[in-house]
Amino acid sequence: MLQVNGITKKFRGIVALDGVDFSLEKGEVHALLGENGAGKSTLINLIAGTFPWTEGSCTIGGQAVASLTPQTAREFGIAAVFQEFSLVPDLTVLENIFLGREQSTGPFLRRGEMRRAAEELLDELGFSVPLDEKVAFLSRAQKQMVEIAKALRSRPRVLILDEPTASLTDGEAEKLFSAMALLKARDVGIIYVSHRMSEIRNLSDRVTVLRGGRKIGTVVTADVSDDGLIEMMVGRPVEQLFPKIHHAPGPVRLEVAGLTTRDGSVIDASLVARAGEVVGLAGLVGCGRSELCRAIFGLETIESGEIRRGDRRVEKPTPADMLADNVCYFPADRGAEGLALIRSARENATMSSLGLPSLSTGPFLRFWRESDIIRKPLESLALRPMAPERKVSAFSGGNQQKVMLARGLMKPFEVYLFDEPTVGIDVGAKVDVYNLIKSLVEGGACVIVSTSELPELINLASRIYVMHEGRIVAELGESEHSEAQILSHYFGGQA
Ligand SMILES: Nc1ncnc2c1ncn2[C@@H]1O[C@H](COP(=O)(O)OP(=O)(O)OP(=O)(O)O)[C@@H](O)[C@H]1O
Ligand SMILES: [Mg+2]
Known part of the structure; x- marks a missing residue:
């Protein structure tokens, strides 16, 4: 036809x-x-x-x-x-x-x-x-x-x-x-x-x-x-999709206790995440994983419970405070929340770091530094084509995702929250993202990954929390997270 x-x-x-x-x-x-x-x-x-x-x-x-x-x-x-x-x-x-x-x-x-x-x-x-x-x-x-x-x-x-x-x-x-x-x-x-x-x-x-x-x-x-x-x-066989991550759990970087959001998308959720480990959030799309990440970053209204960073209690998180407090968040919906599509890749990548001393002198932006500084993060993610001045909307979907991820590489953060980091990206780019996560964790960062891709959880995370209908229903250690074990909690059952 x-x-x-x-x-x-x-x-x-x-x-x-x-x-x-x-x-x-x-x-x-x-x-x-x-x-x-x-x-x-x-x-x-x-x-x-x-x-x-x-x-x-x-x-x-x-x-x-x-x-x-x-x-x-x-x-x-x-x-x-x-x-x-x-x-x-x-x-x-x-x-x-x-x-x-x-x-x-x-x-x-x-x-x-x-x-x-x-x-x-x-x-x-x-x-x-x-x-x-x-x-x-x-x-x-x-x-x-x-x-x-x-x-x-x-x-x-x-x-x-x-x-x-x-x-x-x-x-x-x-x-x-x-x-x-x-x-x-x-x-x-x-x-x-x-x-x-x-x-x-x-x-x-x-x-x-x-x-x-x-x-x-x-x-x-x-x-x-x-x-x-x-x-x-x-164009070649792909043998190794997942890098071997060396986890070395250190001090607690983020603690959530009894967190409930106003809209009920998250109910009484508690978790801890340490430096040097990847914590996985598993569950069906819609189980509250995304909302939990959003709530931690100050994007959902919190009804009760608390979030702790080190020994400090975060009263009412806002994205600006969390960024200043070295917490970085990558949303699942890059179009609606993550990117300004009509602005250049450069501007999008530096958006959340314009206050860095390397980028600004008082209220003035040092434009020439900006182009310099973003080159490395964009290269390490293999942006294609490598054209930072191009509007984000003129990149393919997966490369738009890379521009968003580059933001987290502009300065070292302590906690990284990834929500569906590989949605819409190809196998090659997935490997780039997994390697990015590996280098962050092995560099001592605390990484939380929320994803619907089971192989990602199994291969990347050291511990996994499974959510069902807004609640955390299971916590699985490294030795217990086979695909079958994770799935057995997906529908709220106690295995
Ligand atoms: N409006 C545009 N102006 C300039 N180049 C463009 C434009 N739209 C697409 N391109 C380029 O054309 C090529 C193909 O892009 P296309 O969006 O078709 O990829 P795709 O296969 O759909 O990728 P994805 O899986 O990431 O969605 C890319 O190199 C992209 O940068
Ligand atoms: Mg496309």
């Missing part, structure tokens, strides 16, 4: 995609796999008409198409859910779903009809989102659901999903997968981008692997192993 041949995209001379062939059949899930910056988002943006291609040709349903705009792509039945959301925060869910395609009789909007159609659509997907809430007040997962509903509203023939599960809970992701199965049965072709091998394996019929803007190959998913796909992706 869709075919592109020799498609090339240059951004002011930078080749993002280089002579790629790609085809999509009816009722097929075709996955796109590749490292950060490989060109996945660029390819689907071309197919969705976001921007024109530089060279190449395209046929849709056998018909040659000279160029595509968002409008014509929509007319061909192509709908896309992008990595960065396109919702209008000040409009309601209902208004967003019908944005630009409002149904009206003369000058009057047919609100009742639109509401019924939206309810039906969300029902079909099994998503629950309040239709009259402003999008600004929704969680990231809910926004993702609205994006998906919006894409499906026009009953597309081709659906493009760019890392749609990056912020969904497991239950929500399951709903999306059943919706995909339903669409597949109706002959909709789906292009699916994900860094999660298990999803590629379970959902896709074929996989196309991109590397450095070039197509490496298209294979039938059932015919290739995970290792085979990774090798196609990075």
Whole structure:
């Protein structure tokens, strides 16, 4: 139903995609796999008409198409859910779903009809989102659901999903997968981008692997192993994903006792974290892990309980105090909380350290020092391309994550809180992040990692706390954290 041949995209001379062939059949899930910056988002943006291609040709349903705009792509039945959301925060869910395609009789909007159609659509997907809430007040997962509903509203023939599960809970992701199965049965072709091998394996019929803007190959998913796909992706076999971390637990750097947040997302949580160790926070997405990190950093209202740093009790934490007190936090939602997308990578990286003596003289920023100082952190994370002056929005998703991580490297902190540090980043970049964590811990820092990736917990953490419905339900020492043991606590059971 869709075919592109020799498609090339240059951004002011930078080749993002280089002579790629790609085809999509009816009722097929075709996955796109590749490292950060490989060109996945660029390819689907071309197919969705976001921007024109530089060279190449395209046929849709056998018909040659000279160029595509968002409008014509929509007319061909192509709908896309992008990595960065396109919702209008000040409009309601209902208004967003019908944005630009409002149904009206003369000058009057047919609100009742639109509401019924939206309810039906969300029902079909099994998503629950309040239709009259402003999008600004929704969680990231809910926004993702609205994006998906919006894409499906026009009953597309081709659906493009760019890392749609990056912020969904497991239950929500399951709903999306059943919706995909339903669409597949109706002959909709789906292009699916994900860094999660298990999803590629379970959902896709074929996989196309991109590397450095070039197509490496298209294979039938059932015919290739995970290792085979990774090798196609990075160009060499990846033997060692996780570095061996040497833990040397020292003095307690952070203590949380009986912490409860006002919204009840965290209930009576207690933990200790020491210098020289990685403490893992495990649990399903939505179990309160993220909120616990946020509460420690002063981003959630605390109802009761306390946070201690050394022998000092932190009364009402605020991000500014915590930063000044050498606690650094990396949020899971880099777009909404972590980064100023229209500013340069340099500015984003130095944002929380502008008060450093090396960067400022009294109230004056020493710009020339700034460019100097960020080079090393960005290099150690292997930012690609190494262009600190470029706007963050012009980097691929995974490289945006690296810009955010670079912030924590601007000066030594005592405590690092990582929430889902490897969401949306490729295997190669994951290794960079794991090595970063290793060097922090072995340098004597206290690191807390909240993640939904079990292998990360098992390989990185010395102790693991498991959360379920806001509470800490288990603490596992180094010898007891096998995958099965962690999982046995995921649903609140006492093993
Ligand atoms: N607007 C832009 N201006 C300049 N360069 C861009 C722009 N958008 C993307 N690029 C470059 O094109 C290349 C491909 O980026 P793309 O976003 O397609 O990667 P991706 O495969 O989706 O990566 P990720 O897994 O990180 O999302 C990257 O090198 C990126 O820096
Ligand atoms: Mg992308």
